[in-house]
Amino acid sequence: MTGWETIIGLEIHAQLSTESKIFCGCSTRFGDEPNANTCPVCLGLPGALPVLNRRAVELGARAALALGLQINHQSIFARKNYFYPDLPKGYQISQYDQPFSANGTLEIMTADRDEAGHPIEWRPKTIQITRLHLEEDAGKNVHEGLPDVDRYSYIDLNRAGVPLAEIVTEPDFRSSWEAYDYVNHVRRSLQWVGASEADMEKGNLRCEANVSVRRKGDQKFGTKVELKNLNSVRFMQRAIEFEVRRHIETLESGGSLRQETRLWDDRALETRTMRSKEEAHDYRYFPEPDLPPLIVSSDFIEKVRKSMPELPEQRRNRFIDQHGLSFADASQLVSDKSLADYFEKVAERSGNARAASNWIRSELLREFEAAGVSADASPIPPEQLAALIKLIDDGKISGKQAKDVLVDMFKSGKTAETIVAEQGLVQLSDTSEIDALIDQVIEANPQQLASYRGGKETLFGFFVGQVIKASKGKANPKIVNERLKVKLQG
Numbered sequence: 271m272t273g274w275e276t277i278i279g280l281e282i283h284a285q286l287s288t289e290s291k292i293f294c295g296c297s298t299r300f301g302d303e304p305n306a307n308t309c310p311v312c313l314g315l316p317g318a319l320p321v322l323n324r325r326a327v328e329l330g331a332r333a334a335l336a337l338g339l340q341i342n343h344q345s346i347f348a349r350k351n352y353f354y355p356d357l358p359k360g361y362q363i364s365q366y367d368q369p370f371s372a373n374g375t376l377e378i379m380t381a382d383r384d385e386a387g388h389p390i391e392w393r394p395k396t397i398q399i400t401r402l403h404l405e406e407d408a409g410k411n412v413h414e415g416l417p418d419v420d421r422y423s424y425i426d427l428n429r430a431g432v433p434l435a436e437i438v439t440e441p442d443f444r445s446s447w448e449a450y451d452y453v454n455h456v457r458r459s460l461q462w463v464g465a466s467e468a469d470m471e472k473g474n475l476r477c478e479a480n481v482s483v484r485r486k487g488d489q490k491f492g493t494k495v496e497l498k499n500l501n502s503v504r505f506m507q508r509a510i511e512f513e514v515r516r517h518i519e520t521l522e523s524g525g526s527l528r529q530e531t532r533l534w535d536d537r538a539l540e541t542r543t544m545r546s547k548e549e550a551h552d553y554r555y556f557p558e559p560d561l562p563p564l565i566v567s568s569d570f571i572e573k574v575r576k577s578m579p580e581l582p583e584q585r586r587n588r589f590i591d592q593h594g595l596s597f598a599d600a601s602q603l604v605s606d607k608s609l610a611d612y613f614e615k616v617a618e619r620s621g622n623a624r625a626a627s628n629w630i631r632s633e634l635l636r637e638f639e640a641a642g643v644s645a646d647a648s649p650i651p652p653e654q655l656a657a658l659i660k661l662i663d664d665g666k667i668s669g670k671q672a673k674d675v676l677v678d679m680f681k682s683g684k685t686a687e688t689i690v691a692e693q694g695l696v697q698l699s700d701t702s703e704i705d706a707l708i709d710q711v712i713e714a715n716p717q718q719l720a721s722y723r724g725g726k727e728t729l730f731g732f733f734v735g736q737v738i739k740a741s742k743g744k745a746n747p748k749i750v751n752e753r754l755k756v757k758l759q760g
């Protein structure tokens with residue numbers, strides 16, 4: 271596989287989170303009775319006129335700004351003509367030569383993965399986004415769960431006219447993992463600014479990949495294959511990996527490739543031909559005569575920009591600078607906006623950002639996962655986790671005790687103070703009491719004492735363990751260490 275270069279470009283369709291469709295007032299609600307949310311406009315009845323949904327433009331602008339695109343002051347809606355049963359008008363309203371936004375420069379973090387799929391080393395990579403334009407979705411053909419599906423196709427037009435942002439990149443990706451990291455970046459950014467739910471399983475984020483290979487050093491691109499039916503980011507990564515291998519093997523064995531569209535089959539773990547390029551459509555785009563040009567003022571763009579939250583990458587960098595977190599830790603905390611908000615509240619209230627990060631990442635996330643909740647629905651409010659951290663920092667309870675307290679807080683909803691009081695968990699920090707325990711332990715272990723004094727220093731840990739045990743886990747380990755050093759000298 272060496273000596274080859276992989277070239278990948280990506281197209282993402284993201285459903286914008288509006289209440290109503292892009293050119294009519296019908297609801298965009300998911301899962302309603304088929305064809306319940308339709309009207310003359312989205313059914314494509316003659317004479318019905320589209321009216322642009324302002325909210326779709328606002329959310330499109332949020333998406334464009336979050337991905338580093340420039341918003342055009344004027345864009346034109348165009349008819350993309352093709353025939354398919356789920357498209358009653360015979361054309362889709364989209365944008366063509368004057369898109370809503372273009373020329374994006376986006377920095378993402380990416381990493382190669384080891385055999386087990388773990389990232390090896392994160393590095394930044396700049397991706398050029400060609401355009402983000404607005405368009406309407408088509409309906410859906412239904413072939414399952416209805417009578418006589420062997421003879422009939424059913425059509426549900428609830429999705430027809432739902433607003434989409436189509437996001438197209440330059441062929442800038444050189445590996446399947448770069449593509450994977452980009453799609454996850456886009457998903458997180460769209461969710462973060464509230465532009466889209468970007469949930470691939472619900473179908474409100476779909477992606478297609480254009481894949482080709484060429485010999486290293488070649489300027490000309492190889493034959494390109496378009497991959498569709500990629501229902502998760504992981505499937506997309508696998509499909510690209512499969513295609514790259516197929517291309518290289520075909521070319522190295524003297525075969526040739528044809529330009530075609532292929533589908534990923536996630537049961538067989540392979541791609542197969544959907545249609546060859548000869549059947550490709552000529553869409554005969556022309557400007558949509560029923561919609562005026564979309565004019566977006568600088569004021570409008572500025573207003574949208576000001577209403578946007580701090581973006582995940584900015585926030586990650588701030589966590590590193592302001593709170594002294596590592597890149598990996600900060601990245602994990604900004605993987606979800608509610609988690610990042612939660613962390614900041616705990617860090618602020620406890621005055622110990624490092625501990626806040628550690629407790630959230632190592633203990634709390636495990637509880638979230640087990641309970642299937644996100645940070646904004648945490649049974650432990652941020653101020654309560656902060657209170658727990660303070661109890662440790664003040665030496666009132668040990669870190670080990672705190673782990674059990676946290677699990678209890680999560681289950682019972684009680685505060686840390688209540689649990690500590692109820693269970694009598696107060697950490698023993700009184701030096702004279704600890705000294706007394708140490709004396710007992712030394713007296714009970716004369717042989718170990720002699721060995722230690724004879725130079726076997728590894729026995730120090732044994733004594734620490736014995737003292738902690740004698741205190742029933744309550745003794746402050748720091749003080750035990752300090753006092754033992756003194757006492758064992760004799």
Ligand SMILES: [Zn+2]
Binds near residue numbers: 295296307308309312
């Ligand atoms: Zn409608």
